[in-house]
Amino acid sequence: MSTSLTSPAGAAAHRAAPASRSANARSIAAITLGNGLEFFDFTVYTFFATLIGRLFFPVDTAFGQLMLSLATFGVGFAMRPLGGIVIGAYADRAGRKPAMMLTLWLMALGSAMFVITPSYAQIGLAAPVLIVLGRLIQGFAIGGELGASTSLLLEYADDHSRGYYGSWQLFSQALSVLLGSLCGLALTYLLPTDALESWGWRMPFVLGMLVVPIGMYIRRHLHETADSTHAEEGLGSVAAVFGPFRRVLVAGVLLVIGGTAANYIILNYMTNYAATQLGLPLKQAMWAGLAAAAVSMLLAPYAGILSDRIGRKRAILLTRIPMLVLIYPAFMLLNASPNLATLLLVVAGLSLLLIFNSVPSVVILPELFPRRVRATGMSLVYCFGVLIFGGFAQFFATGLIRLTGDPNAPALYVIGCGLVSLLGWAMVRETADRPLE
Template sequence: MEASTASAKKKTSLARAVFSGSLGNMLEWFDYGLYGYFATIISRDFFVSDDPIVGLLLSFLVFGTGFLVRPIGGILIGMYADKHGRIKALTLTILCMGVCTFCMGLLPTYSQVGIVAPILLTVLRLLQGLATGGEFGSSLTFIAEYGTPNNRAFLVSWQPFSVGCGLLLGSAAGLLVTTILPEAALYDWGWRVPFACGILIAVYGVHMRKNVPDSPEFLKMKERESKADEPHAPVKDLFLRYKKPIVTVVGLLVGSSATYYLLITYMPTYISEFMDTSLSSAFVVNTSVIAIYLLLCPVMGMLIDRIGRRKCLIVGCLGFLLLSYPVFSVLVQQTNAAVMIALLGILIVFQTILAVAIAVVSAEVFPTKLRNSGVGFSYNLAAAIFGGLAPLAATALIAATGDQLSITYLILGAILITFLTSIFLLKGFYSKER
């Protein structure tokens, strides 16, 4: 009876740790999703241009600036987490993200304060980028350190699941306000309401994280350090001794980051702007695709634990390389939402494989003492270059070529790099794959 009670308590503690570790990601992607979904409205409110495509490009440029500082946040907050604990870092990042998201919903427009409006928007995006850079690495590290080699991918799968939850929540909020509000009200104040609600997630997240202990692996590492009395310099050690893991994680994330932002965050804009479909229909498609992603995350986690990290990565890459162009060739000819959902759902299967496999690999290739710094820097460097700028690059490429299918050229080029990294660089880490 006592053994059964202890086992139940352990499972409850594990579930609570995974949930609290994932909550910040949900807030992070709730905000990122909202910005991508309302990019068309934001471009009109904060940037003045006779050409709507130019305004949209400027809007995505500001979106991308938040990603440019993410590696800095990953290093600074990662260093803090490697020294003082994952939970302390996670509490700091979720509070910062919540306040910035709330403030974004209160910003004045260009017509009200002129050039100050886009400047304030950019400042908030930069602050969010710093916090997000620390949040993602700390969250992934915290959850991974509660796992074992046999269940780690399943546990880590709840981290990208929480990302999908944030995007789904943002997409659902976008669908709600675009459905119930007249267009004039939506453009005037309606789009601000979901941003302002972000503070509620932050307050709840801070409360949750204050009541969860740090990961067992981190606590054991700190105990060994205190006995050895050795100086700990995670950033210095990271760049001197762990160049290959950094290059490997970045290489893996080139494709996954680009496809993620293009298939999920960018799709409402792509469908509504370049496929002559209403914004509300685009939200229906996007919300449904994210729901598919959520359902697949834990399933793929169990599959990756069973089959192996590297094998699943290769399968995910091959799926994109073979099917991206055919899927988009049919997609751009559609107006039926159900058909669009089915087509994008095909690619989402491979996206989920990549997201979960890369997340667990990122945690496993770095040692505990600098895992947070290594994951934070590598993940955010790739996200900054290949993820955050992907919507901007896609919009610019389509505008320059006039070809809706040019988005697939970005996908194929990025996935090819991930494919080659999986075959060659990753082999040394998983020569005897679990």
């Protein structure tokens, strides 16, 4: 892992000594792998949303089952702001490392509930209740993980390489989608339908429970970067974000809306869209997530390097506008030629624009806050932004198709959110190549 990390570092012209660079590469690997394992637990749900809807939700129609399953996916995001407040404040008070260890245990607990919960046919209404509870626990954990891990990444960097370091947050999320896609593909190809529906779909969540021992091991030697002089402030960091930094909070949330809507449509929704709207077999539809994740993983570090060179705001604008222009024609192409080759072409092209937009959008958020409130501020900005417009993106997109009769309606959702996010882009200041504080 370390070898692949050091190659883009050279391109980023890091100014650290070789020994320090090697240590930082190991730190990036530890944060990235732990974060990716946690997001794996959270995102693998979406690849089996259709199947989970059929097993756990007592609705007669396939459309109703899918909508309830996607709504359950979105419910997990409702807990993110609370997780951001509680765990973010804990990270600013007690340190980034203890907060990230806590999120590991919580994520494993949520995954365990997916592993052991019987279907609706076996225990009735208790089944969907337990599934929803598992999603709420996972959402709470992710709400705190993202702020702590992203802050730690940026605090390891210097003023000229924060984009590169922060890009590994997006790399880790793409890694989780890639692993989820590979698990989904393996299970759908290797298992007969009855085995997949009875126990096979639970296997990725069993793997997800491994986040605790693996995550604890790889994160044990991370260097703490939290500001201990403000350790006594506790939840004062929350008050500061809603007080002196409330304008930054609003601007950040607006900025996040556009990126998160595109992210969850392109990176997560396309598998279900290909299966339910385009009529492709699930075995083929699973390749959409794999293609999106592969492109994102390969290009994330270089997107960070670009934002270090030309600035966060310019990098965001140069990619967000083309995405808004091209996404509707891309969906039209998909529906005009609904086959695997077209699906992979469209997903790969949109993912390229998405990753070069997402990296500077995520990196700029913690840069807007001082160290003493950074984890809390980053957590709240991101969690509020994804709560509605990301978590329920798949639900809204599916509902828009039914409401309008337009199979390209998911593109309209991304365009609307993207236009709103330009207000946030105008409100934030440029942060690249400037002191973090």
